[in-house]
Amino acid sequence: xxxxxxxxxxxxxxxxxxxxxxxxxxxxxxxxxxxxxxxxxxxxxxxxxxxxxxxxxxxxxxxxxxxxxxxxxxxxxxxxxxxxxxxxxxxxxxxxxxxxxxxxxxxxxxxxxxxxxxxxxxxxxxxxxxxxxxxxxxxxxxxxxxxxxxxxxxxxxxxxxxxxxxxxxxxxxxxxxxxxxxxxxxxxxxxxxxxxxxxxxxxxxxxxxxxxxxxxxxxxxxxxxxxxxxxxxxxxxxxxxxxxxxxxxxxxxxxxxxxxxxxxxxxxxxxxxxxxxxxxxxxxxxxxxxxxxxxxxxxxxxxxxxxxxxxxxxxxxxxxxxxxxxxxxxxxxxxxxxxxxxxxxxxxxxxxxxxxxxxxxxxxxxxxxxxxxxxxxxxxxxxxxxxxxxxxxxxxxxxxxxxxxxxxxxxxxxxxxxxxxxxxxxxxxxxxxxxxxxxxxxxxxxxxxxxxxxxxxxxxxxxxxxxxxxxxxxxxxxxxxxxxxxxxxxxxxxxxxxxxxxxxxxxxxxxxxxxxxxxxxxxxxxxxxxxxxxxxxxxxxxxxxxxxxxxxxxxxxxxxxxxxxxxxxxxxxxxxxxxxxxxxxxxxxxxxxxxxxxxxxxxxxxxxxxxxxxxxxxxxxxxxxxxxxxxxxxxxxxxxxxxxxxxxxxxxxxxxxxxxxxxxxxxxxxxxxxxxxxxxxxxxxxxxxxxxxxxxxxxxxxxxxxxxxxxxxxxxxxxxxxxxxxxxxxxxxxxxxxxxxxxxxxxxxxxxxxxxxxxxxxxxxxxxxxxxxxxxxxxxxxxxxxxxxxxxxxxxxxxxxxxxxxxxx
DNA sequence: CCACCACGGGG
DNA sequence: GTGTACGTGGTGG
Numbered sequence: 001x002x003x004x005x006x007x008x009x010x011x012x013x014x015x016x017x018x019x020x021x022x023x024x025x026x027x028x029x030x031x032x033x034x035x036x037x038x039x040x041x042x043x044x045x046x047x048x049x050x051x052x053x054x055x056x057x058x059x060x061x062x063x064x065x066x067x068x069x070x071x072x073x074x075x076x077x078x079x080x081x082x083x084x085x086x087x088x089x090x091x092x093x094x095x096x097x098x099x100x101x102x103x104x105x106x107x108x109x110x111x112x113x114x115x116x117x118x119x120x121x122x123x124x125x126x127x128x129x130x131x132x133x134x135x136x137x138x139x140x141x142x143x144x145x146x147x148x149x150x151x152x153x154x155x156x157x158x159x160x161x162x163x164x165x166x167x168x169x170x171x172x173x174x175x176x177x178x179x180x181x182x183x184x185x186x187x188x189x190x191x192x193x194x195x196x197x198x199x200x201x202x203x204x205x206x207x208x209x210x211x212x213x214x215x216x217x218x219x220x221x222x223x224x225x226x227x228x229x230x231x232x233x234x235x236x237x238x239x240x241x242x243x244x245x246x247x248x249x250x251x252x253x254x255x256x257x258x259x260x261x262x263x264x265x266x267x268x269x270x271x272x273x274x275x276x277x278x279x280x281x282x283x284x285x286x287x288x289x290x291x292x293x294x295x296x297x298x299x300x301x302x303x304x305x306x307x308x309x310x311x312x313x314x315x316x317x318x319x320x321x322x323x324x325x326x327x328x329x330x331x332x333x334x335x336x337x338x339x340x341x342x343x344x345x346x347x348x349x350x351x352x353x354x355x356x357x358x359x360x361x362x363x364x365x366x367x368x369x370x371x372x373x374x375x376x377x378x379x380x381x382x383x384x385x386x387x388x389x390x391x392x393x394x395x396x397x398x399x400x401x402x403x404x405x406x407x408x409x410x411x412x413x414x415x416x417x418x419x420x421x422x423x424x425x426x427x428x429x430x431x432x433x434x435x436x437x438x439x440x441x442x443x444x445x446x447x448x449x450x451x452x453x454x455x456x457x458x459x460x461x462x463x464x465x466x467x468x469x470x471x472x473x474x475x476x477x478x479x480x481x482x483x484x485x486x487x488x489x490x491x492x493x494x495x496x497x498x499x500x501x502x503x504x505x506x507x508x509x510x511x512x513x514x515x516x517x518x519x520x521x522x523x524x525x526x527x528x529x530x531x532x533x534x535x536x537x538x539x540x541x542x543x544x545x546x547x548x549x550x551x552x553x554x555x556x557x558x559x560x561x562x563x564x565x566x567x568x569x570x571x572x573x574x575x576x577x578x579x580x581x582x583x584x585x586x587x588x589x590x591x592x593x594x595x596x597x598x599x600x601x602x603x604x605x606x607x608x609x610x611x612x613x614x615x616x617x618x619x620x621x622x623x624x625x626x627x628x629x630x631x632x633x634x635x636x637x638x639x640x641x642x643x644x645x646x647x648x649x650x651x652x653x654x655x656x657x658x659x660x661x662x663x664x665x666x667x668x669x670x671x672x673x674x675x676x677x678x679x680x681x682x683x684x685x686x687x688x689x690x691x692x693x694x695x696x697x698x699x700x701x702x703x704x705x706x707x708x709x710x711x712x713x714x715x716x717x718x719x720x721x722x723x724x725x726x727x728x729x730x731x732x733x734x735x736x737x738x739x740x741x742x743x744x745x746x747x748x749x750x751x752x753x754x755x756x757x758x759x760x761x762x763x764x765x766x767x768x769x770x771x772x773x774x775x776x777x778x779x780x781x782x783x784x785x786x787x788x789x790x791x792x793x794x795x796x797x798x799x800x801x802x803x804x805x806x807x808x809x
Numbered sequence: 810c811c812a813c814c815a816c817g818g819g820g
Numbered sequence: 821g822t823g824t825a826c827g828t829g830g831t832g833g
Contacts, residue, residue: 164820166820221819226818227819228819231819231820290819306818307817307818307819327819327820330820331820381821381822384821511823670815684831685832
C-alpha cells in the first residue's frame with residue numbers, strides 16, 4: 001500500500017495488525033501483545049528498540065568523548081549516537097543508545113557538571129532543553145506502530161470488575177465482594193468467606209487468579225482509577241497480597257503520573273489513601289468508563305450526572321429489573337439478603353460493560369492513530385494528549401527539528417460570539433448550525449500554527465475531516481448494532497475529538513508545543529464574522545432571531561411556514577458562505593423559552609422537553625422543584641398559562657399539606673467533617689445539625705446523608721431508606737420555606753415568559769387571594785425582542801479550549 | 810454583597 | 821503530564 005507522508009502522520013506506517021497492548025522498559029526491551037485477527041489468539045513478541053531523546057544541545061553529552069558518535073556511523077555497544085534534525089526547531093538533536101537509563105544518566109551527568117549541582121531527573125532540565133517520552137511512546141513513535149490495526153472494538157477481550165466494600169476508606173474498610181464479568185459477558189461474584197484479614201486476602205487472591213484465567217486485554221469499570229484500583233492496591237498492601245494482574249514483568253501494580261481527570265484527591269482524613277493515582281500493569285489496559293463519560297458529556301452536555309446508574313439509565317442501558325441498593329447500605333444488606341447484593345453487583349459490571357462499549361469506542365479509535373497506550377488515550381486531554389504526540393511523530397518521521405513550548409507574546413486570546421436577540425417564549429423554532437466551524441475555518445483560510453512549517457496540523461485536520469465523512473458513510477451502510485457500525489461510529493467520534501481540539505491546541509498559549517494565539521484569534525475572528533453574516537442573512541429573510549452562540553443560531557419563523565420553508569432559508573443562507581463552511585439545518589421545535597444566554601428550554605414537536613444551561617439543569621436542585629419546572633415548562637411552551645397556574649397551586653398546596661414525600665425536598669450531601677471537627681468549628685451547618693438533632697453523635701467523614709429543613713427551623717435527617725420503603729418518612733419539613741423556594745428559585749425561571757401582571761397572577765399565593773384576581777384565560781406567553789441584543793465573547797467552558805479571558809468587547 | 814467552603818465519583 | 825482544576829451553589833457574617 002502506498003503511503004503519503006500525510007497518511008503516515010495520521011496512522012503511523014508499520015502495518016503490524018492486532019496490537020492490543022505494549023509495554024516497554026527503559027532498557028530497550030519492548031513487549032508487544034497481539035491478537036491475531038483471523039483466529040483471535042494472543043501472541044507476545046519480545047523486541048528491542050533503541051531508546052531516544054531529543055535535546056536542544058549536545059553540550060551535556062560532550063563528556064562522553066569518543067563514546068558519542070554520529071548516527072551515520074551506525075550504532076555500537078555502549079555508544080550514544082546523535083543525529084541533527086533539519087530545520088529551525090529548538091529540539092534538534094536526536095540522541096539514541098541501547099539503554100535509555102544509560103542515555104539519561106549520561107545527560108544528567110553532563111548537566112549536573114555544567115550547572116554545578118546534581119540533577120536527578122530529565123524533567124528538571126525543562127521542556128526547552130529535552131523531550132523524553134515514556135518508553136512505550138518512544139517505541140511507538142520510532143516504530144510507526146499503533147494499537148488495534150485491523151481489529152474491531154468487539155475483537156478486544158474486555159473484562160469488568162467492581163468491588164463491593166464496607167465503606168469508602170481503604171484504611172478502615174474492607175472488600176467483601178467482587179463482581180466480575182468475563183470476556184463472553186458472563187457476570188459472576190467472588191465473596192469473602194468469613195471476617196478478618198485472612199478472609200479478605202483470600203478473596204483478593206481468588207480475584208487475581210480469575211483475572212489471570214480470563215486473561216483479558218482490557219479491564220474496565222466506572223471510576224476504576226478513582227476507586228477500585230486504589231482501594232484494591234491499598235488493601236493488597238495492608239494484607240500482603242501481591243496483585244499479579246499483569247501479563248509480564250514483576251507482579252504488582254505500577255503507578256504512572258496522575259493524569260487529568262484522575263480521582264479528585266480531596267484532602268482531609270480518610271482521603272489521603274485514595275489520592276490521585278493511576279495504576280498500570282504490563283500487558284493489560286485499565287479503562288475507566290468515567291473518563292469516557294466525561295469526554296462524551298463535554299460535547300453533548302446532556303447527562304444528568306456522571307454516576308454509573310444515572311448515565312446507564314439516561315443512555316438506555318439499564319434493564320427494567322435493575323437492582324438498586326444505596327451505597328451506604330450495601331454491606332448491611334449483604335448480611336440479610338446476600339443474593340440481592342449479588343444481583344446488584346452483577347448489574348453494575350453489566351452496565352459498566354455496556355457503557356464502555358457505547359462510549360469507549362472513541363479512545364479505541366484514537367489508539368489506532370496516536371503513538372500512545374490505549375489506556376493513556378482513554379484519559380488524555382485531546383490537545384497535549386493526542387495532537388501533540390501526532391505532531392511529534394510526524395516531525396521525527398520527516399527528520400525535522402521540533403519547536404518547543406514558547407510563552408505567548410502577551411496577546412490575549414479572543415473568544416467566540418454570543419448574541420441574545422430575544423427572551424421569552426417563541427413558537428416555530430429552528431436551529432441551524434455550522435458543522436465543525438473552527439476546523440472548517442482553519443481549512444478554508446489555511447490557518448495553522450506559524451511554527452508548524454511542515455503543515456502537519458492542517459494536513460491532519462484535512463484528512464480527519466475527509467476520512468470522518470467516509471467513516472460515517474461506512475457506519476451508516478453497516479447493520480445497526482454490528483461491530484462494523486460500532487467501529488466506524490467510534491472512528492468518527494475519535495476524529496471529531498481530534499478535529500475539534502485542533503483549535504484549542506492553537507489557543508493554549510504556552511501549554512502546547514505549536515500554540516499560536518494569533519492563529520487562534522484569526523479563527524475566532526472569522527467565526528464571529530461568519531456567525532454575524534448568518535444572522536444578518538436569516539433576518540433579511542423574515543425570521544425572528546432568538547439566540548446565536550459560536551457556530552449556531554436559534555430563530556423563529558412566521559406562522560404558516562412549514563419545514564420545507566425552514567429548510568429553504570437555511571440552504572439559501574448556506575449558499576452564501578465559503579465552500580468549506582457548511583451551515584446545516586439542525587432541528588425544529590414547537591416552542592422555545594429563551595431565558596438568558598445559553599439558558600433555554602426547547603419543546604420538540606414530539607418528544608421530551610430539552611433543558612439547557614445552569615438555570616434549568618441545576619444538578620443539586622431538590623426533586624420537587626425540578627419536577628415542578630418540567631411540568632410548568634411543558635404547559636408554558638404549549639401556551640397553556642392557566643395550566644402553569646394549576647401546577648403551581650397544586651405544588652404549593654401539596655407542600656403545605658405535606659403530601660410530597662420528604663425525599664422530594666431533601667438534598668443529598670456528604671459529611672466531610674468529623675463530629676470533633678464540626679463542634680470545634682463553631683459554625684452551624686444544616687447537615688451536621690441534622691445529624692446531631694436526630695441523636696447521631698458519631699459519623700465518619702465521607703458519609704452521605706439526605707437532609708432538609710424541618711419545621712421550627714430545625715434540621716431534619718432523612719433516614720436512608722430503600723426503594724419502596726416509605727414508612728419511615730417523618731413529613732415534618734418546613735412547608736413555607738419550600739413554598740418560598742418554589743416561587744423564588746424555580747418559578748423565577750419563567751419570568752421572561754409572562755407579562756409582570758400575568759407573572760404575579762400565576763404565582764400568587766393560593767391561600768392569600770388578592771382583591772382582584774385577573775383571569776388567566778386569555779393570557780399568552782410573551783416574547784421580548786431586545787432593542788440592543790446582548791452580545792459578548794464568553795469564556796469557553798473548557799480551560800483547554802480557551803484558557804484566556806474575555807478579550808475584546 | 811462578599812468570603813469561604815464544598816461538590817463532582819466510588820461503598 | 822501539565823493546572824493549589826473549574827464553575828457553581830449554599831451559608832454565615
